[in-house]
Each structure stands twice: as structure tokens, then as C-alpha cells.
Amino acid sequence: MDRGQMLAATVLCFLLSNIISSEAELQVGFYNYICPAAESIVHDEVKRAVSYNPGFAAGLLRMHFHDCFVRGCDGSVLIDSTPFNEAEKDGPPNKSSLRGFEVVDNIKSQLEAVCQGKVSCADILAFAARDSVALTGGPSYDVPAGRRDGRISQAADTKDLPAPTFGLANLTAFFAKKNLTQEDMITLSGAHKIGRSHCSFFDFRLYNFSSNMVQDPSLDPSYAELLKHECPKDSNDPNLVVPLNTLPPNAFDSSYYRAVLEGRGLFVSDQALLSTPESAALVQQYAADACFFKKKFAEAMGKMGQIEVLTGSSGEIRANCRVINS
Ligand SMILES: *[C@@H]1O[C@H](CO)[C@@H](O)[C@H](O)[C@H]1NC(C)=O
Ligand SMILES: *[C@@H]1O[C@H](CO)[C@@H](O)[C@H](O)[C@H]1NC(C)=O
Numbered sequence: 072m073d074r075g076q077m078l079a080a081t082v083l084c085f086l087l088s089n090i091i092s093s094e095a096e097l098q099v100g101f102y103n104y105i106c107p108a109a110e111s112i113v114h115d116e117v118k119r120a121v122s123y124n125p126g127f128a129a130g131l132l133r134m135h136f137h138d139c140f141v142r143g144c145d146g147s148v149l150i151d152s153t154p155f156n157e158a159e160k161d162g163p164p165n166k167s168s169l170r171g172f173e174v175v176d177n178i179k180s181q182l183e184a185v186c187q188g189k190v191s192c193a194d195i196l197a198f199a200a201r202d203s204v205a206l207t208g209g210p211s212y213d214v215p216a217g218r219r220d221g222r223i224s225q226a227a228d229t230k231d232l233p234a235p236t237f238g239l240a241n242l243t244a245f246f247a248k249k250n251l252t253q254e255d256m257i258t259l260s261g262a263h264k265i266g267r268s269h270c271s272f273f274d275f276r277l278y279n280f281s282s283n284m285v286q287d288p289s290l291d292p293s294y295a296e297l298l299k300h301e302c303p304k305d306s307n308d309p310n311l312v313v314p315l316n317t318l319p320p321n322a323f324d325s326s327y328y329r330a331v332l333e334g335r336g337l338f339v340s341d342q343a344l345l346s347t348p349e350s351a352a353l354v355q356q357y358a359a360d361a362c363f364f365k366k367k368f369a370e371a372m373g374k375m376g377q378i379e380v381l382t383g384s385s386g387e388i389r390a391n392c393r394v395i396n397s
């Protein structure tokens with residue numbers, strides 16, 4: 072592609088990504104009158120955080136996903152545990168692996184200073200996820216807003232989150248429970264282009280895959296060697312992390328799908344996208360066409376951001392994202 076074609080492709084992506092229907096009662100520009108600075112305050116703080124540590128982009132994107140999949144996009148992932156309640160953030164899939172809570176705190180305190188009690192924590196997460204994607208080279212898209220914050224957060228509810236060990240059928244089933252299709256699931260998996268993982272989520276693929284196989288045969292052998300170097304056998308060091316993707320780091324394009332095609336998907340759930348001819352065909356299409364991927368990714372994020380939202384007078388606008396209002 073020459074520069075002219077690249078520019079044309081970028082413009083096309085941009086135009087298509089903006090045509091996202093907003094369902095539910097959420098609205099694009101919801102804060103235009105009640106807190107006009109809301110989206111720019113979120114954007115500026117996310118930009119500051121991501122330039123300080125690019126890992127915050129993946130962290131904030133994952134946080135929105137975890138929020139939406141557990142009790143809907145209601146900010147419940149942000150609530151701290153109390154002596155009487157173990158909250159979502161301390162549930163098994165999350166504990167000590169979610170990042171970016173302090174970024175949300177900074178955003179929330181700035182928002183409370185300029186428009187007290189107006190902007191929900193759930194909307195902050197939806198905007199911050201969008202900005203994280205755009206700041207790392209992904210598509211930008213409008214985020215319909217007006218979500219309200221939930222008052223319940225329970226560690227046990229994190230069972231709704233798909234695990235990195237899932238195969239295609241389970242992944243598809245978990246997304247279906249949230250009214251998302253297999254195509255949405257494959258599309259949202261593209262988020263694994265950015266971010267990192269603890270070794271414990273995948274090291275069985277290197278050392279103890281099954282009763283008769285030490286190593287997962289779907290792993291590219293040279294990639295497996297690299298991972299073994301990063302995650303030594305039996306190290307059990309909880310601080311060991313590897314990038315989710317070895318292709319250009321922190322650049323939100325569709326090279327994740329190329330990696331999957333090459334046996335370089337980090338998780339069982341990444342490699343699982345090749346399990347059927349249909350799913351593999353979409354992986355191939357995304358690998359070949361980043362523009363198409365970005366358009367579909369923006370659409371799928373829009374759908375995910377509508378899961379079981381609280382609107383109108385349901386829920387509340389939390390004053391502190393970590394604590395339900397008294
Ligand atoms: C995953 O799918 C298998 C069948 O393929 C099923 O037995 C199992 O219960 C599923 N696990 C989850 C967590 O859904
Ligand atoms: C899925 O869609 C059905 C029908 O519109 C709706 O009743 C249900 O609440 C939705 N579930 C989720 C998790 O959004």
C-alpha cells in the first residue's frame with residue numbers, strides 16, 4: 072500500500088466506525104449539556120496514563136470487558152471489597168491482574184470537581200476503553216452514554232467471565248449468554264493484540280498439556296521456546312508476565328489474527344478461534360484486512376457496552392467509584 076492508499080483506507084475506517092447504531096436508552100453526547108468536559112477529561116487522563124505506561128491501555132480495555140460481562144456495564148468491577156462483601160475485583164479471574172483502578176480514580180475526582188454527581192463510573196470505563204483503543208492505534212468510535220452505576224459487586228459473579236483455557240464452544244456459549252455472537256467473540260478477541268499475561272494462565276501449554284502430551288501441539292515450536300524462556304517450569308513466580316503478542320507491541324492492528332494463524336496465540340482461547348472452518352475464515356479475513364477488523368471491532372465494542380446497562384433512574388451515580396453511595 073502506498074501512502075495515498077493508506078490514507079484512503081484510514082479515512083474509510085474512520086467513516087464506517089462512526090456509523091454505529093445506539094440501542095437501549097444510551098445516547099452519543101449524553102454529557103454535552105450536563106457535563107460538557109466529561110469525555111475530554113477522560114481522554115486527557117487516559118492519554119497521560121498510557122504515555123506514562125502503555126500497559127494501562129490494555130488494562131482499561133480489559134476492565135470495561137470485565138465490567139460488562141459481570142452484572143452488565145454498571146461499574147461494579149470498580150467497587151472495593153468490604154469486611155462484609157467480597158467484591159468482583161477480588162474474584163478468581165481478576166485478583167491482582169486487573170490494572171488501571173488508580174487511573175479511574177483520577178478521572179473520577181476531576182469529574183466530581185467540575186460536575187459533581189453527573190458522570191457515572193460505568194461511562195468512565197466505556198470512554199476510557201474507547202480512548203485506550205484509539206491511543207494505541209485502534210479505531211476511534213462514538214460511545215453512547217447514560218449508564219448508571221450498580222450497587223452490587225460480588226466475587227462469585229465473576230464466573231460469567233470466559234477463561235483463557237476455554238475452547239471455541241465454551242467461548243461462544245459465554246458470549247451468547249450476553250447476547251453476543253461468535254463473530255463478536257472472535258472480533259473482541261482482537262483486543263489480545265495489546266496487553267500481557269501472567270505465566271500461570273498458559274504455562275500448562277508448555278509443560279503439562281495433557282496426560283499424553285507435554286506441549287500443546289498447536290503452539291508454534293519457536294514461540295513455545297520463547298515462552299519457556301520467559302516462564303521457566305515450576306517457577307511459580309506470580310510476577311512473571313509476558314506480552315500477549317510478539318508482533319509490533321502496543322499497536323492495535325489486526326496482527327493478532329496473523330499470530331493466531333501462525334500458532335502464536337498465547338492462550339488456548341486464542342488458538343481455539345481456528346477450531347471450525349467458519350471461525351478460521353473470519354480469523355483469516357481479519358488477518359488480511361486491518362481496516363475491516365477495526366470497523367467490526369468498533370461495532371462489537373458498541374454492542375458489548377450495552378450489556379444489561381442501568382439507565383434513567385435505576386442505580387446511581389457513584390461519588391467514589393470504589394464505594395457505593397450510602
Ligand atoms: C465447556 O464445554 C464442555 C463441553 O465441550 C462442557 O462439558 C463444560 O462444562 C464447559 N465448561 C464451561 C465452563 O462451560
Ligand atoms: C438478551 O436479549 C434478551 C432479549 O432481548 C433480553 O431479554 C436479555 O436481557 C438480554 N440479555 C443480556 C445479558 O443482555
Ligand SMILES: *[C@@H]1O[C@H](CO)[C@@H](O)[C@H](O)[C@H]1NC(C)=O
Nearest residue numbers: 274275278279280281282305
Ligand atoms: C499436570 O496436569 C494434571 C491434570 O491437569 C495435574 O493433575 C497435574 O498435577 C499437573 N502436573 C504438574 C506437575 O503441574
Ligand SMILES: CC(=O)N[C@H]1CO[C@H](CO)[C@@H](O)[C@@H]1O
Nearest residue numbers: 162163164165166167168271
Ligand atoms: C486465574 C487466576 O489468576 N486466579 C488467581 C486469582 O487470585 C488468587 C489470589 O491472588 C490467585 O491465587 C489465583 O491464581
